[in-house]
Amino acid sequence: MEETGSPADETCIFLGISPENPHPQPCQPRNFLLCYTHRTHTPPRSPATRTTCSVCGGLANFEVSRKMIPSPGPLPSSRDEQERIDPPSVLGKRSRTQALVWPRDSAVQGPPWKPKRRRDKYCGAAFVVLLRKGRKMANDRGLISPSDFAQLQKYMEYSTRKVSDVLKLFEEGEMSEYLQGDAIGYEGFQQFLKIYLEADNVPDHLSLALFQSFKTGHCLEDTVIHDVVCLSDVSCYFSLLEGGRPEDKLEFTFKLYDTDRNGILDSSEVDRIIIQMMRVAEYLDWDVSELRPILQEMMKEIDYDGSGSVSLAEWLRAGATTVPLLVLLGLEMTLKDNGQHMWRPKRFPRPVYCNLCESSIGLGKQGLSCNLCKYVVHDQCAMKALPCEVSTYAKSRKDIGIQSHVWVRGGCVSGRCDRCQKKIRIYHSLVGLHCVWCHLEIHDDCLQAMGHECDCGLLRDHILPPSSIYPSVLASGQERKISKTSQKTLDDLNLSTFEALRIDPVSNTHPLLVFVNPKSGGKQGERVLWKFQYLLNPRQVFNLLKDGPEPGLRFFRDVPGCRILVCGGDGTVGWILETIDKANLPVVPPVAVLPLGTGNDLARCLRWGGGYEGQNLGKILKDLEMSKVVHMDRWSVEVIPQQTEEKSDPVPFQIINNYFSIGVDASIAHRFHIMREKYPEKFNSRMKNKLWYFEFATSESIFSTCKKLEESLTVEICGKPLDLSNLSLEGIAVLNIPSMHGGSNLWGDTKKPHGDIHGINQALGPAAKVITDPDILKTCVPDLTDKRLEVVGLEGAIEMGQIYTKLKNAGRRLAKCSEITFHTTKTLPMQIDGEPWMQSPCTEQLSSGTEATSSLSMA
Known part of the structure; x- marks a missing residue:
């Protein structure tokens, strides 16, 4: 039995069909077709290899698996001989059942072949067996299968609908005809998925699996009828997937598996949970042979009081610690290494050969290259390519700790073997091997001489090999003890894929x-x-x-x-x-x-x-x-707006890393920002961006929108007013680093005095927190680790251009201080680290309220 879909993804499940056999044989004319999805069986009318379901009309191509069904032997020569054949046994070892189809649009016409009563009897028995098996699988599963859930997540990624919007349609809108109290039937459920997922053709196998997963008896007694589910359960499930809190997801899954509604998970319900976890692990390609005892031990650890059952409180407590319950139950499916290549189009400047057909792609021709393993193919060969060899984490305990080479043919860019140091003749055919982790390149003949273990090559200090990342469930029981993460609570928990993985990096990396x-x-x-x-x-x-x-x-x-x-x-x-x-x-x-x-x-x-x-x-x-570590100062910004009717933009940051400015340069940046947001296609290169900056700077130099800035603001440094009365400024910049506007040093170069700036600080003592003396400022050197800011005045856009082009050394040095306050009386342009905004009258305080950040500086 296997699933096969029509072009419209109308899926029917048929007897005697399996795609696993690479050498199938055609269907024979004397057997029957059974559609499990639509609860009917259809006698065939003529041999064919195209099928249509008698209920939905779904069209597909079916072939019979020799592996699954023995060969029926030669066809009977007459109707009498055919009637003497024993009827097929669905459950017997000698079954001769095969699937046969009859397309509705076939040119062959004639009366349908009618099976004998015994055949109808066995067909009906087979259908009952399959129906019971399917329902039992649904009950045992509790949740949909991992592959179905992954498909559901893909649909939800592209949908913009919210559950609340769909509920209104069912409760008060045009879909209310499908609602029976708090229950909906399968047809109503399909309409729910169609609207919520914004998809006209949701696969039947997905909608059926979802529908069956909700048939757990949650509805009220007066609404429990055949093939009906609770709309509240459906809406709760999808609401959680939209972005519900982790504790809500955990509570929902607990109630889903607590089938007897007694508030605890007994041994049988825990077994169902372990079965679901095994299915998820198998879908993720984990080594399931060693996983069952680990999961059993983990579920025992969740039973903290040793009562033999798991309460809701214990379930929530386990989910808030190192036990990734939601991932193990299949509610987070991005953990899978799906073996798919990450293709990108590429033109090759040198001869390259296809990894599949081994023929030349052509010099300067375009092919496809995998970003992960450098597997190269023609465009037409991509669909037949072997799976990607890159596995990002260990899926078995035996793979933890020791990384092996992963060799891929071709990709030898250097053209020289790292084993024998001889040339690899890459221009004649697909030769050579390269390791995707250490990037060694060797001859095919040198492979036997290479060791099994991979050290990740020259970049080993930076790389996390797959052997260092493994599912946390594979850790020993001692490593999973709750005491290791007792400080984590449900309030700050954010369950994700990475909660299920543990990192144990290589030593000294x-x-x-x-x-x-x-x-x-x-x-x-x-x-x-x-x-x-x-x-x-x-x-x-x-x-x-x-x-x-x-x-x-x-x-x-x-x-x-x-x-x-x-x-x-x-x-x-x-x-x-x-x-x-x-x-x-x-x-x-x-x-x-x-x-x-x-x-x-x-x-x-x-x-x-x-x-x-x-x-x-x-x-x-x-x-x-x-590189070496540098502890960089960072500064906090507090904006206190005045009670005015003028509106201002939101402040982009509360922390200053580079600089803060008011006036002319912020005005240019703000106009650039507005234009880029409106026409992003005009700002797609670094050169174009600089030209736009030049245009806005030229316009600003003509109109001078920030002229006489000193009349619109006052400045205090460490509580003392800064005198700006004798200056004609259009901008003020507060610097934490000596670079601004893409390389301009507004503070300017300084010859260091004897003893460096730290010597000056030591000589001045507490007074060094504020420096306004022009003679001392001439000797001050900007330093991103000195716990002080540099304040510079700008006379206009022309002066900024002169500093950028080195025609002028610096702006007007005003002060060095550890705290600064601005009081503005009108709306002015401002910017923090290149992010501009328009600010209404306010008071702004800049202080050292943030710990220094460790940055890496090139040695």
Whole structure:
């Protein structure tokens, strides 16, 4: 018995059909067709290889498996001989049952072949057996299968509907005809899925599996009728999947398996839970042979009072600790390594050969290359390609701790064998092997001389090999003790895929957590993303546009010695640092920057350069390995608006990492930001962005929208007023780092005095917190670790351009201080780390209220 779908995904289940046999034989004319989905059987009328269900008319191609059904032998020569054949036995070992079809649009016409009564008897018996088996599977399952759940999640990703909106249609709207009290039938359930998932053709096997999973007797007695489920249960289930709290999900699954509604899970109900966990583990390709005793032991650990049953409180307590119940029950399915290649189109500048057909793709021709394993194929060969060899974590205890080589044919870019140092003749045919983890390249003949263990090559300090990541359920019982995470509560719990995985990094290494913003730097972000997915474990690389930085930080929360690499602009770096502050990590890892944006001022100060220009990422990772840790100051911003009718934009950040400014430069940045939001297609390269900045700066120099700024604000430094009466300023910048506007040093260069700036601080004592003396300011050097800010005045956009082009050394140095307050009397443009906004009259306080961040600076 196997499932097969029509072009409209109308799925019927037939006897005697299995796609597992690679050499099937055609159907024979004397057997019957049984559709389990639609509860009917259909006698065939003529031999064919195309099928139509007698109920839904679904069309499909069926072939009979020799592995499943013995060959029926030669056909009978006459009707009398055919009638003497013993009827097929569905349950017997000598079954000759095969599936046969008759398409509605076939050109062959004639009376249908009618089976004898004995055949109808056995057909009916077979149907009853299959029906009972299907219902028993549904009852044993409790939840839908892992594969069905994964398919359901795909539908939900593309749907914009909310459960509350669909419920209104059923309770008060046009779908109320399907509602019977609190219950709906199968037809109503299908309409619910169609509306909620915004899909016209939800596969029947998925809707049927979901419908059966809800038939657990939750409805009131007066609404319990045949083939009816509670609408409240359905809405609760989908509401939780939309983003419900972890404790709500845990409570729902508890009630789902508590079939007798007595408030505890007894031994039989626990067995059902273990069966579901085994199915999920099998779907995730885990080694299930060793898993059952582990799961049994884990379920015993959940029974904290030793009563022999699990209460709701014990269930919730276990789910709040190291036991990933929702993942093990199949409610989080992104953990699966699906073996699919991550294809991207690529033009090859050198001769390359297809890994499937081994013929040349052609010099300069386009093919497909897998980002994960560098498997290369023609476009037409992609559908037949072998599964991807990259497995991102260990699925069995025997695979934990020792990483093996994973060899893939071809992909030998260097053209030289790392074993014998001889050339690999890559230009003549598909030759050579490369390891996807250590990136060694060898001859085919040198494979026998290579060891089994892989050390991850030159980048071993950064890589988390699959042998270091494994399901937490495979950990020993002692490692799963609740005392290890007793500080975790349901309030701060956020169950995800990564709660189910445990990381045990290789000793003396520093695993790297990589965040990539694909939108930064034009198309550079996308290229950097797939390059890191090949150089490192894909589970170390996170696309910020998908889920943000939180999943990655949770995954690496307890990894000792880890580092973070942020690939993006200054705004991306600020986003990551702010998220780290909110994550309450036990140890804050140091952060390095790969500059992809337009400004990249922080990356310049940390000596990572002004922008990534396609350099070798392997070399950059080696530089990161040799970098040193710098503790960078960070400053908090508090905005207190005045009681006015003027409206202002929301403040983008509460933390300053690079700089804060009011006036002319913020006005230019704000106009740039508005235009980019309105016409993003005009800002798709770094050069275009600079040209737009130049245009807005020219316009600002003509109109001078921030002229006589000193009349609209007052400044206090550490409680003392700063005199601006004799100055004609259009902007004020407060600097934490010596770079602004993509490399401009507004403070200017300074010859260091004897004893350096720290010597001045020591000589002045407490007075060094505030420096306004012009002579001392001439000798002050900006430092991102000195717990002080530099205040600079700007006379206009022309002066900014002169500083950027080195025609002028610096702006007007006003002060160095540890606290500064602005009082504004009208709406002014402001910006924090390149993110501008318009602010109504207010009071703004900048203070050192945030702990310094550990950053990695190139040595």
